[in-house]
Amino acid sequence: MDFTVLGGAIGEALTLQSFIGIGGGVLLGYMIGVIPGLSRSVAIAIAIPMTFYMSPYIAISFLIGLSKGTAAGSAVSAILLNAPGEASSAATALDGYPLAKSGKPKTALQVGLLASVFGDILATVILIFVAIPFARVALMFGPYEMAAILAFALVFIAGLSGGSLFKGLAAGGLGVLLATIGLDQQTGLPRLTFGVTELMDGLPLIAVAIGTLALSEMFVQSERLRLQRGTMSVKLEHRPDDRLRWPELRRLLPTMLRGTGIGTAVGALPGLGPSVGSFMSWGLAQKLSKTPERFGKGAPEGIAASESADNAVIPAALIPLFGLGIPGNVSAALLIGAFAIHGITVGPLLLRDDPEFLYSIFAGMILASLILLVIGWYGLRLFAQVTRVPPHVVIPVVIFFCLSGMLLQGYGTFGLIVLMAFAVIGYLMKKFGYSFVTFIVAFIITPMLELNLRQSIILSGGDWSVLLGRPIALVFIACTLVALLVLAWRTVRGAVGPAPAGD
Amino acid sequence: MPRQNFWSGLVVSAFALLALTWIIPEYAGSNPLAQMPPELVPNIAAWVMLVCGAIVAVGGLVGLVRAGESPLTFAIDWRGVAWAAWPFAYVAVAVWLLTMVKLTWLGVPLIALLLVLLGERRWWLVAVCSTVPVAALYVLSVYLMRVGVV
Amino acid sequence: MKPILKPFAAALSIAALVAASSAPADDWPNRPLTMVIGFAAGGSTDIQGRVLANVMEDYLGQPVNVVNQPGAGSAVAYTRLANNRDQGRTFLYGGITALTFTPIITRVGYEIDDFEFLATLAVGQNSIVAASGQPFSTFEELVEYGRDNRLTYAQQTALDEAIMRRIAAAEGMNVAIIPTGGGGGMAPLVLGGEVDFAYSGGTHAQYTDGGEMIVMAFMGPERSPFYPEVPTLIELGYDLVMEDYRVIAVPAGIPDRARERLVAAAEQASRSERFRRVTEDNTNFPVVFYDQEETEAAIRRIRAANEAVLGD
Numbered sequence: 001m002d003f004t005v006l007g008g009a010i011g012e013a014l015t016l017q018s019f020i021g022i023g024g025g026v027l028l029g030y031m032i033g034v035i036p037g038l039s040r041s042v043a044i045a046i047a048i049p050m051t052f053y054m055s056p057y058i059a060i061s062f063l064i065g066l067s068k069g070t071a072a073g074s075a076v077s078a079i080l081l082n083a084p085g086e087a088s089s090a091a092t093a094l095d096g097y098p099l100a101k102s103g104k105p106k107t108a109l110q111v112g113l114l115a116s117v118f119g120d121i122l123a124t125v126i127l128i129f130v131a132i133p134f135a136r137v138a139l140m141f142g143p144y145e146m147a148a149i150l151a152f153a154l155v156f157i158a159g160l161s162g163g164s165l166f167k168g169l170a171a172g173g174l175g176v177l178l179a180t181i182g183l184d185q186q187t188g189l190p191r192l193t194f195g196v197t198e199l200m201d202g203l204p205l206i207a208v209a210i211g212t213l214a215l216s217e218m219f220v221q222s223e224r225l226r227l228q229r230g231t232m233s234v235k236l237e238h239r240p241d242d243r244l245r246w247p248e249l250r251r252l253l254p255t256m257l258r259g260t261g262i263g264t265a266v267g268a269l270p271g272l273g274p275s276v277g278s279f280m281s282w283g284l285a286q287k288l289s290k291t292p293e294r295f296g297k298g299a300p301e302g303i304a305a306s307e308s309a310d311n312a313v314i315p316a317a318l319i320p321l322f323g324l325g326i327p328g329n330v331s332a333a334l335l336i337g338a339f340a341i342h343g344i345t346v347g348p349l350l351l352r353d354d355p356e357f358l359y360s361i362f363a364g365m366i367l368a369s370l371i372l373l374v375i376g377w378y379g380l381r382l383f384a385q386v387t388r389v390p391p392h393v394v395i396p397v398v399i400f401f402c403l404s405g406m407l408l409q410g411y412g413t414f415g416l417i418v419l420m421a422f423a424v425i426g427y428l429m430k431k432f433g434y435s436f437v438t439f440i441v442a443f444i445i446t447p448m449l450e451l452n453l454r455q456s457i458i459l460s461g462g463d464w465s466v467l468l469g470r471p472i473a474l475v476f477i478a479c480t481l482v483a484l485l486v487l488a489w490r491t492v493r494g495a496v497g498p499a500p501a502g503d
Numbered sequence: 504m505p506r507q508n509f510w511s512g513l514v515v516s517a518f519a520l521l522a523l524t525w526i527i528p529e530y531a532g533s534n535p536l537a538q539m540p541p542e543l544v545p546n547i548a549a550w551v552m553l554v555c556g557a558i559v560a561v562g563g564l565v566g567l568v569r570a571g572e573s574p575l576t577f578a579i580d581w582r583g584v585a586w587a588a589w590p591f592a593y594v595a596v597a598v599w600l601l602t603m604v605k606l607t608w609l610g611v612p613l614i615a616l617l618l619v620l621l622g623e624r625r626w627w628l629v630a631v632c633s634t635v636p637v638a639a640l641y642v643l644s645v646y647l648m649r650v651g652v653v
Numbered sequence: 654m655k656p657i658l659k660p661f662a663a664a665l666s667i668a669a670l671v672a673a674s675s676a677p678a679d680d681w682p683n684r685p686l687t688m689v690i691g692f693a694a695g696g697s698t699d700i701q702g703r704v705l706a707n708v709m710e711d712y713l714g715q716p717v718n719v720v721n722q723p724g725a726g727s728a729v730a731y732t733r734l735a736n737n738r739d740q741g742r743t744f745l746y747g748g749i750t751a752l753t754f755t756p757i758i759t760r761v762g763y764e765i766d767d768f769e770f771l772a773t774l775a776v777g778q779n780s781i782v783a784a785s786g787q788p789f790s791t792f793e794e795l796v797e798y799g800r801d802n803r804l805t806y807a808q809q810t811a812l813d814e815a816i817m818r819r820i821a822a823a824e825g826m827n828v829a830i831i832p833t834g835g836g837g838g839m840a841p842l843v844l845g846g847e848v849d850f851a852y853s854g855g856t857h858a859q860y861t862d863g864g865e866m867i868v869m870a871f872m873g874p875e876r877s878p879f880y881p882e883v884p885t886l887i888e889l890g891y892d893l894v895m896e897d898y899r900v901i902a903v904p905a906g907i908p909d910r911a912r913e914r915l916v917a918a919a920e921q922a923s924r925s926e927r928f929r930r931v932t933e934d935n936t937n938f939p940v941v942f943y944d945q946e947e948t949e950a951a952i953r954r955i956r957a958a959n960e961a962v963l964g965d
Binding site: 167170225408 | 519527531549583586595613615636640
């Protein structure tokens, strides 16, 4: 690495104009992320026309700051309202909301923010020093490996769903079934679309996720209002010890390190996406914890695991982008477009032809993380007050934002109907103890898994010995089988033991 | 809880059965040439739902019988159902109205009415909570995303 | 303008554009226009479209709002456009496969006659590509190699698959066809050596400069200006064509004045440096300007050709 280039790049990153550009991006992203239904891709789409007037470096840093801000912002609504801004923050809500409700909203937000920034900066450092030279490693992950990883993720995450295993599996089955709606990936013929043109692209993920996660939660809370009114105060007490202390933070460090590792690996593999990362990380933290029963009930480790992985995915998705020119996920693909507007072709040649530009972007990314830390740290004092706002005031506003999120993305009435349908489904699942997490993860993973399985089957020509030359795939197949055995064992033990509690 | 398991398991398996016998054969299409025909994954999913739903239902039934309750009789708390259902109805009506009116124009009464229905009586709070989000949406859609009024 | 002010200037200039309806009141348009994009925000069509809207807005003197109507490869957007009665104030920018291909395989709620196609602004670059360093480097060598070896081909649509099946059958090649679900999925398969060759709609552009991918055949009717040395399928002796255009479509029967002004704005945009840069650098789609007559004739011709290929 050429350190004079690096120095010049850092110099450019530290100018006042870059501070303003990046800071503006982080702030805008943070505000958009807090609104359920407005995801990273929306934020970037909003911002791209604004970047026409900026210099290429400011424009790109602005957009990267924006996506970081969105990721951190969507954790805020996940923690405080149990209404994650996007699917990848659903894992954060699992522990964040209980912790906030127990009177420690500030601690929950602080853990979330610190884990975000930690995962972010560490993954950026990995991106700069390790990953780009080794980006080609990602090409070793062909269809066999991806299918094995996705199958593992599906089984592993399905096994996490607390409560009844069979209910979890049934919910997962529904997710898989609904994910197959749309044009068949190979023949292009409609599958389960019932002749509806809008269904040809499948059910829009954003509508399914916001309906199941955020909108249904508003209905659950409005129902709860009836029980609470008169009997207990809806106003939460704020505990005086609501503050993150250093010993506690130190205990979270290993979790955040693991989360960053998982997030980086998931981000570096094109196509997996942040939801897989945050749920895998949450699950691993639970498996490795000495007190797994605290997870889902307000364990700070759960927030740290999910958020560090979720945010590590963002810089890591740039590994294949800068190393190979392949976008790691949707927001990285959006960045290609933004680069193109400024006349820059993204890919391995960028490092060779214009390293100073590339390094100034990296410096800008780290700066964005630090700005995020400052904005978030002061912002959370303000946001933590949201828990003082009684739920009956929050509910109408969040419902409004769920609806507007769909309309802003152009899905129209169809999107609203899907949103509403999945709010009903999500409500019933919460009511009857079916894991909506398993459902949504199955819905996200299935299309990728089916595609990679198909590719593997056709590529191998039915000859399974091909797998012997694919050690990575074999490892993940073995992991999948172990996870299945563990699940089966848990089930059998549950069956012969005392009758399983309902949920 | 056994009662809920019994009925929800029954609904899940009934839906899965419907999918297996009618929805998937009728609408999934088929491709005998493909190594992985399009109906394969939906069928696996439906089978998983059928088996798991049945197990949950049977588990619920066993629980009910052990507790000496009849699975078929149940008392529905109609007031509770009504309370749970009206917000859905409210939003469903809003979705129907949104086919004719833009959300930006409908937003203020939408939020304000729901606030009042949920028991808020301070007029200034209703005013602020209904106008600020709508104004934010207007700025976002018209000036930032430039998709026009939604 | 000092660069430090740029982000603010962006917001200000947007506000100014909304405020200043500088066009004469009697001229068209006197109200904001809507550009429909048939894909979700952030795709290549969306990014081209947003720049195009920006350029057209400067020319027409009215804001051009961009609305995404994703779904079914633009079929949803075309369905809604067919029922639009905005007298030309709503138009679509996008590809034509929803007209030339989708109606053949499934029932849709519109026909080609429901629209007018005012102009073509860019031409797609459908090609057959492979990673470099394979035992073959031209299409003839590929065919030769494929007669004795099992080849794997990454498809993206039923149409390119049908074309490849025809070639394979005619040449007696053994080709296994793998679905990829889009250009983003194709690149890792080709670069990682998982498949031998692939269809590409334009993604290959960023890999050919560095020599990681080679283009073996071009699927359009004439050679690509970017790869003039690459033969077309027709030149190779197959009567097969796969074309894609980026067009501006409006519902049929809009007022003459609206048509005139939109066409003028489109022609202006085709000469704009901003639109050219985003379209050519991002997706390697050459920017062109074909007028209405030419565009509509091309769409009908492509539709007929696709029906012939998919017919059996």
